[in-house]
Amino acid sequence: MPTTLPDGFLWGTATAAHQVEGGNWNNDWWAFEHREGTPCAEPSADACDQYHLYRDDLALLAGLGFGAYRFSVEWSRIEPEEGEFSAAALDHYRRVLAACHEHGILPVVTYHHFTTPRWAAEDGGWANPAIVDRFARFCARTAAALGDLTGMACTINEPNVVSIMGYLIGMFPPGENDLGRYATVNANLIAAHAKAFGVIKAGPGDAPVGLCVAMGDWWVPEGSDEVLADVRHMHEGQFLEAARDGDFVGVQAYSRTRLDGQGMPLGPEEGIEVLDMGYEYWPQALEVSIRHAVEVSRLPVYVTENGIGTTDDDQRIRYVTDALGGLGRCLDDGLDVRGYFYWSLLDNFEWALGYMPRFGLVAVDRATQRRAVKPSATWLGELARTNRLPA
Numbered sequence: 605m606p607t608t609l610p611d612g613f614l615w616g617t618a619t620a621a622h623q624v625e626g627g628n629w630n631n632d633w634w635a636f637e638h639r640e641g642t643p644c645a646e647p648s649a650d651a652c653d654q655y656h657l658y659r660d661d662l663a664l665l666a667g668l669g670f671g672a673y674r675f676s677v678e679w680s681r682i683e684p685e686e687g688e689f690s691a692a693a694l695d696h697y698r699r700v701l702a703a704c705h706e707h708g709i710l711p712v713v714t715y716h717h718f719t720t721p722r723w724a725a726e727d728g729g730w731a732n733p734a735i736v737d738r739f740a741r742f743c744a745r746t747a748a749a750l751g752d753l754t755g756m757a758c759t760i761n762e763p764n765v766v767s768i769m770g771y772l773i774g775m776f777p778p779g780e781n782d783l784g785r786y787a788t789v790n791a792n793l794i795a796a797h798a799k800a801f802g803v804i805k806a807g808p809g810d811a812p813v814g815l816c817v818a819m820g821d822w823w824v825p826e827g828s829d830e831v832l833a834d835v836r837h838m839h840e841g842q843f844l845e846a847a848r849d850g851d852f853v854g855v856q857a858y859s860r861t862r863l864d865g866q867g868m869p870l871g872p873e874e875g876i877e878v879l880d881m882g883y884e885y886w887p888q889a890l891e892v893s894i895r896h897a898v899e900v901s902r903l904p905v906y907v908t909e910n911g912i913g914t915t916d917d918d919q920r921i922r923y924v925t926d927a928l929g930g931l932g933r934c935l936d937d938g939l940d941v942r943g944y945f946y947w948s949l950l951d952n953f954e955w956a957l958g959y960m961p962r963f964g965l966v967a968v969d970r971a972t973q974r975r976a977v978k979p980s981a982t983w984l985g986e987l988a989r990t991n992r993l994p995a
Contacts (some may be wrong), residue, residue: 607932607993614710614943615988616672617665617965618909619654620717620761623952624675626650631680632725633718633955636777643775645958652950653973658700664966664975665949666707668985673709674908674945675700676717676761677750683742686723694749701753710755712908712945714816715743715800717761718776718955729778730766730789740799747807754811758854758908759800762818763793764839775956794846801850815847816854816908819893821886823862823873831867836896844900852942853901854908857893859883880913880961881954887912887923891930894941904940907931911947913954913961920980925994932993946984950975 622628627650637647654661665673681693704711720729724738769776771786797815804813819840824832847853862870872878877885890910897905912923934941951964965981987994
């Protein structure tokens with residue numbers, strides 16, 4: 605039988621500004637998409653035009669039965685040049701938050717979701733220690749304008765992905781492969797989270813504030829446990845530890861990582877389904893991640909991202925059913941899990957892979973911006989409406 609969840613459990617979906625708004629030309633990602641030799645499949649362009657269509661999307665979200673929406677504010681719009689803040693941009697996001705409340709949706713605001721203003725990126729980006737105070741100043745000004753309407757706040761989305769993809773693998777801006785700068789960036793991201801947490805909490809409102817960490821399941825050959833511990837701490841552990849002084853930790857899990865005995869990544873295991881993103885179909889990653897996050901951070905958990913990029917909507921329902929089953933087992937064992945946000949509300953710009961991966965519960969015709977609700981959206985919305993796990 606389906607399992608009823610605790611009262612107050614949050615059901616939501618998530619997006620990020622650059623992936624859905626369109627026209628965010630003043631950040632490092634737009635520059636990265638358009639530079640010569642970019643690894644990006646295509647530019648973001650108008651994305652889903654949510655900057656103008658947010659009211660329609662929120663009405664759709666509420667109609668489906670979801671009670672929360674996690675989205676990011678675009679730093680490069682709010683602070684287009686260093687120290688110059690746009691009242692118009694802040695007013696826009698204030699209208700977005702107000703519209704959430706009008707529809708009975710809890711707004712969950714992410715302050716940094718992968719994009720950094722060009723002026724900061726051109727001065728060393730996250731490798732420059734000055735970014736810590738710059739980000740804190742942006743958070744302070746934004747919290748002052750939006751804090752009273754904010755339901756929850758996330759300081760930085762997946763800082764471990766910002767560092768590894770941007771400074772070690774080179775698939776995110778600035779496109780580097782430098783182990784020393786990778787370590788520096790991690791330290792700056794952790795310091796920026798701590799400072800941002802303080803200024804957001806000091807602002808108006810009483811929203812809980814936390815850090816969102818990219819996580820997953822892991823596999824190593826027998827006898828390689830020390831290698832796994834070291835790699836997992838570098839990728840997950842140090843950020844879960846940094847989150848401890850917050851109000852919650854956001855768990856974001858999709859698949860698993862396979863390593864060889866030296867800690868280098870392996871491809872998918874033979875016989876396991878492989879998704880459009882190139883990784884394994886592995887819904888059990890969510891349960892593993894929740895348990896590890898609780899163990900290390902000792903904080904309440906919100907699943908701030910979980911989902912699947914697929915054109916097969918039946919596969920999406922199957923994946924989420926299995927992932928939610930793992931969440932239910934965590935609750936049965938007494939773990940403090942307080943919400944689930946599916947990634948993503950819309951088929952959107954998936955960074956270097958462009959518009960090929962289809963994570964959305966809602967399809968988007970990019971020529972017309974018409975939204976089309978998928979069966980998975982109706983199915984998951986009904987779970988949200990009744991606050992129950994699937995059978």
